[in-house]
Amino acid sequence: MNLLIIGGGGREHAIAWKASQSEKIKNIYVVPGNPGIAKENKIEVINIKDPDIEDYIKIAKNKKIDLTVVGPEAPLVDGIVDEFKKHKLLIFGPNKLASKLEGSKDFCKKILNSGNVLTAKHESFTDPKDAISYIDNQQMPLVIKLDGLAAGKGVFIVQNHQEAKDLIQDLFSKEVRHKKQLLIIVEDFIKGEEASFICLVSGDQVVPLASSKDHKKLNNGDTGPNTGGMGAYSPTKLINDDLSKNVINEVIKPTLNELKKLGIEYQGFLYAGLMIDQNKKAYVLEYNCRLGDPEAQAILMRLDSDIIEIFLATINNNLKNIKIKWKTESACTIVLASQGYPGKYEKNKIITGLDHKVDNVKIFHSGTKIINDQFVTNGGRVLAVTALGVNLQVAQAKAYDRCNQISWEGKIKRHDIADKEINNKFIFS
């Protein structure tokens, strides 16, 4: 088979690397990819600038692609799956309507509420005055979210009323500048531990992937601004078998039922961002219509089955007949990022220390390019260093050891990825 993978970050590197191990696969094309992905077996990167759905369709036809897998949310929300299907091209991922679960937080909240799924109380606003008068009567902290896609950077936690008002005024003044109507969601803050519940969905069939936990805040101790994710690990005891069954029955299935009532059938990865409170109740913070990044890097490092068979079983409504195997080891992923991320950062810093190979450690590239035969930085999140270990502590130590051998001017990372799990420091431990 010839496989096309859409996207160019660490998650797509992990998908491509795993797919390259499948005996079913002859060639893999990744668009736009990155030079780290291009170094993998069987893989060719087609680096076109700002590719659109038409470009992907042309590539799928020219390269005789048998299956396309979409990594990031934006093409899904734009309807790539619907367009491929019109051209009778096989593709893995939810269609445009189903992807609205991620594309619109307001839509997501409506579905959660109509399905009686546990989620924070919220109100949505298009007028800053209404938002501010609502906030005046709410307890702090509050969570303020932008409705559309924001690459993990559209969620703000405010600690007092003044901070909330300043933020709302700032967001709406940007709206005026960008001439785009803004919809914001103001919701209650739920205290607890965040975990990523990612499953495969095909119609009514739901199969959870290995459990995982991301670290969204920039700094140690879960402080600082939100990012796309600074590190992840798998598995996590936050999601045990009981909770997993509970989430499938009381979160995922009711959500799919609500979509069905609207005539929407879901197919692909479905990622529920959960907050697990001190009573071990799981609240849905958000839905994503794809694998998480960097969760994918940790999860796929543990996958012991053929990922292509998993994609095909999902597309063919055959999930109930597959048994996904996971390595018993733990995986830990540390993101190395550029100083300034998630704000402004410099690019083109020469990266050293990438060359030597260490057993059971994999370096996934997110934001790199090659200048004069050398890898240089080309993004906020640059590398996702992932290690497997007999337990999480070993995986963490191996991942950090490898991170310490890699350098560039302005390299940053968190130093406490997985610490809470290793040291039993969850609020309910």
Ligand code: GLY
């Ligand atoms: N790591 C969070 C996300 O992929 O949305």
